[in-house]
Amino acid sequence: MVALIEAVEWLIMRLGVVSGFATLVITIIVVVDVAGRAIFNSPLHSGVELSELLLVAMVFLGLGSAQQSRQNYAIDVASRHLPQWAQKLLELVGYAFCLGVVVLLAWPSQKQAFNSFARGEAGFGIVAFPLWPARFILAFGLWVLAVQFTCDILRLLLGAPKSIEPADTHSGVGPE
Amino acid sequence: MILQELGPGLGIIGLLLVLLTLRIPIAFALAGAGVAGLVMARPWRAVEYLLSTFAYSTTANFAFIVLPLFLFMGQMAFSAGLSRDAFEAGQKWLGRIPGGLAAATVFGCAAFSTICGSSVATASTMARVAMPEMLRQGYLPRLAAGCVAAGGTLGVLIPPSGILVVYSIVTEVSLVKLFVAAFVPGIMTAVIYIIGIYVWVKLRPELAPTNDKQTAPSWGEKFAVLGKTWELLILFAAVMGTIYLGVATPTEAAAMGAFFSLIAVLRRPNRKENVLSGMRDTGSATCSIFALVIGAGLFSLGLSTTQFPTKLAAMVSDLNWSPTATIIVILIPYLILGCFVDGLSMILITMPIVYPIVTQIGYNGVLFGLLVTKSVEIGAITPPVGLNAFVVKSMAPDVPLKEIFMGCLPFVLMEIFIVALLIAFPQIALFAVSD
Numbered sequence: 001m002v003a004l005i006e007a008v009e010w011l012i013m014r015l016g017v018v019s020g021f022a023t024l025v026i027t028i029i030v031v032v033d034v035a036g037r038a039i040f041n042s043p044l045h046s047g048v049e050l051s052e053l054l055l056v057a058m059v060f061l062g063l064g065s066a067q068q069s070r071q072n073y074a075i076d077v078a079s080r081h082l083p084q085w086a087q088k089l090l091e092l093v094g095y096a097f098c099l100g101v102v103v104l105l106a107w108p109s110q111k112q113a114f115n116s117f118a119r120g121e122a123g124f125g126i127v128a129f130p131l132w133p134a135r136f137i138l139a140f141g142l143w144v145l146a147v148q149f150t151c152d153i154l155r156l157l158l159g160a161p162k163s164i165e166p167a168d169t170h171s172g173v174g175p176e
Numbered sequence: 177m178i179l180q181e182l183g184p185g186l187g188i189i190g191l192l193l194v195l196l197t198l199r200i201p202i203a204f205a206l207a208g209a210g211v212a213g214l215v216m217a218r219p220w221r222a223v224e225y226l227l228s229t230f231a232y233s234t235t236a237n238f239a240f241i242v243l244p245l246f247l248f249m250g251q252m253a254f255s256a257g258l259s260r261d262a263f264e265a266g267q268k269w270l271g272r273i274p275g276g277l278a279a280a281t282v283f284g285c286a287a288f289s290t291i292c293g294s295s296v297a298t299a300s301t302m303a304r305v306a307m308p309e310m311l312r313q314g315y316l317p318r319l320a321a322g323c324v325a326a327g328g329t330l331g332v333l334i335p336p337s338g339i340l341v342v343y344s345i346v347t348e349v350s351l352v353k354l355f356v357a358a359f360v361p362g363i364m365t366a367v368i369y370i371i372g373i374y375v376w377v378k379l380r381p382e383l384a385p386t387n388d389k390q391t392a393p394s395w396g397e398k399f400a401v402l403g404k405t406w407e408l409l410i411l412f413a414a415v416m417g418t419i420y421l422g423v424a425t426p427t428e429a430a431a432m433g434a435f436f437s438l439i440a441v442l443r444r445p446n447r448k449e450n451v452l453s454g455m456r457d458t459g460s461a462t463c464s465i466f467a468l469v470i471g472a473g474l475f476s477l478g479l480s481t482t483q484f485p486t487k488l489a490a491m492v493s494d495l496n497w498s499p500t501a502t503i504i505v506i507l508i509p510y511l512i513l514g515c516f517v518d519g520l521s522m523i524l525i526t527m528p529i530v531y532p533i534v535t536q537i538g539y540n541g542v543l544f545g546l547l548v549t550k551s552v553e554i555g556a557i558t559p560p561v562g563l564n565a566f567v568v569k570s571m572a573p574d575v576p577l578k579e580i581f582m583g584c585l586p587f588v589l590m591e592i593f594i595v596a597l598l599i600a601f602p603q604i605a606l607f608a609v610s611d
Contacts, residue, residue: 020459023248024451026241027438030431034424052236058244059235062463071464072201073521077561079199090199097195098204104211108228131236138232 002160005151009068009162012148015141016065022058026051049129056134060141064148068162092156099149106142113139185484188213189529192475202521203464206471213478226477234470238427240345244462245430246336250292251458252437253411255450259301261405262287268393268401270370275377275384277313278323279370281306285327286366289334291411291433293341295556299328299564303571314385317575322583323373325564327366329553329591332519334362335416336430339519339549345469346476346527349541351426355419357542357605358549364604365594372590407440468524476528485529489536499537500599503544506530507551507595514555518563522552542609543602547595554591557584 033047066072079090113135121135122128155161179186188209195205214223253259265287266280273279285302292298303324310320332339335355344351377384393401415433418424424432441450479485492502513522534544556564558581565580598604 016459017456019463020452020455020457023244023434023455023458023462024438027245027248027431027434030241030245030428031435034428034431048238051241052238055241055244056232056236058459059463059466060231062459063467066460066463066467069460071460072203072467073464073518074199074201075196075517075521076199077516078197093198094200097198097200097208101204101208101211105207105227105231108224109231112228112232134236135232138235142231 012064015061019058019062022054026054046127046129053134057137060138064144067148095149095152102146110139184482203467203471206475210474210478217481234473242427242430243341245434246293248458249433249437250294251454252441253291254297254301256440259288260305263305265401265405268398272387275373277310278373281323282327282369285330289330293336293338295328295331298331299567303568307572316383318579318583319383321568321575321580325557325568325584326587328564343545347531353542353609357609361605368590472524479528485532489532492533493536499539502537510551514552515558519552550595
């Protein structure tokens with residue numbers, strides 16, 4: 001069982017890498033767009049729409065790996081002094097709650113994605129850029145996050161916690 | 177009567193507080209409380225439709241691309257070690273005054289902050305560069321740690337600032353105006369820090385060694401070291417210069433900044449590792465921030481269906497307090513909560529409740545953004561969870577945490593003085609911003 005969880009988590013982490021790579025692609029698209037407009041008076045067609053699609057991919061494909069690395073902020077001022085068993089219980093309740101919230105978002109988003117595909121939803125820009133791929137990526141990312149929370153719950157129940165990479169291996173660059 | 181009117185909204189806020197106390201991650205606690213509010217007020221089909229489109233409409237916005245691009249730029253600037261050049265320049269120009277290295281550290285933080293929007297990254301990079309040098313030259317750990325931790329807070333005030341970007345997303349206040357308005361208060365903060373260090377060392381000379389034996393650098397050396405900061409200057413010109421001159425949108429400027437800082441990393445050793453880890457950390461930070469933004473959006477929607485924010489805003493307005501008095505009362509909880517909750521989360525949790533009051537009393541949203549940013553950053557250098565103090569501690573494990581917080585104390589007082597100055601003289605920030 002733990003081996004299966006580890007395999008699933010490995011896949012989720014790879015999606016996180018894809019999410020990070022989107023940053024580089026967005027940078028290049030916007031720079032080419034700006035340079036094209038400034039130098040050749042010719043912006044990159046669909047650059048804006050493609051960047052938006054990549055932003056959606058970046059955010060939602062990386063949600064699972066962000067959760068796996070415990071990047072989601074929580075306030076533990078009140079709970080950190082509780083005994084070990086109570087902290088474990090809170091953790092379990094927390095994962096179950098988060099799973100519920102994510103499923104509540106994922107299910108309607110998935111329905112919306114199929115609906116968007118069926119009616120060929122597209123943006124109103126110069127080029128009719130299809131919007132359904134972004135909606136599918138979004139729903140897929142939310143389901144991946146739900147799977148990650150399921151893995152977290154199973155790990156807790158099986159007593160096989162995941163070792164988290166120490167925070168000081170990176171700069172901690174965030175908006176804080 | 178008041179309770180009856182505000183009851184449903186208070187119920188949602190109460191639910192949020194319970195969830196936060198149970199250590200539910202903030203993004204999901206906000207979303208859960210918001211969905212509960214929506215379900216109470218609307219039929220399920222309407223809620224389901226809203227949930228099916230909300231995450232997409234909150235994320236798929238070209239203007240929001242600015243956030244990962246600025247994060248990536250800060251990450252690359254960090255990896256390229258651009259802070260070292262800024263510190264060296266500060267050392268040559270300010271090294272001879274009492275507490276000169278500490279002043280140079282603040283100068284380095286301010287210069288690095290013009291290309292990095294993160295307080296933690298600024299404190300972290302400067303702790304690596306300046307702390308060992310200050311301790312080696314005989315500075316007391318209190319001053320060395322205090323100036324690094326406090327200098328780090330310049331990262332979120334001097335544009336580009338990650339917190340101001342998030343504030344702009346949740347309140348829809350113009351990011352350009354926020355960046356233009358934040359520049360002078362940011363530089364003013366750095367100058368006040370440097371003056372404060374000078375006075376502190378004059379009052380307590382044991383804090384820093386005297387510089388009598390050192391040879392003063394020549395003017396040639398001083399200008400030569402400025403030349404070494406050319407990458408910083410190019411980045412500043414490409415990003416903040418183009419925004420201030422109005423030739424680029426923040427998104428375009430951020431992309432140029434990310435691109436140039438990427439080139440700075442590619443010119444140095446370990447380029448592959450640095451770029452890969454930069455992309456990974458940027459992706460990860462972007463995901464957790466957008467999870468918070470979506471959660472805060474749902475919470476705001478859930479709360480607004482009860483009309484709580486508008487009713488509360490009307491009640492506060494009926495008190496007939498002056499806008500300044502109201503803003504001071506609003507800011508005090510930020511100062512207290514900042515000791516326990518990180519600034520970004522605090523802004524996202526509170527804005528749905530507080531911002532309608534700010535607009536109702538006619539207070540300037542740009543100035544309020546700066547005041548809130550200042551207030552929450554004070555939390556980064558106060559116990560028990562001052563993030564920057566812990567960053568310094570992780571870089572200098574031998575310095576006791578108590579010493580670090582004691583070193584931060586004078587800077588906390590200076591920060592409160594600056595907040596008071598901004599409230600009393602808003603034109604310091606707003607002179608360049610039209611209504």
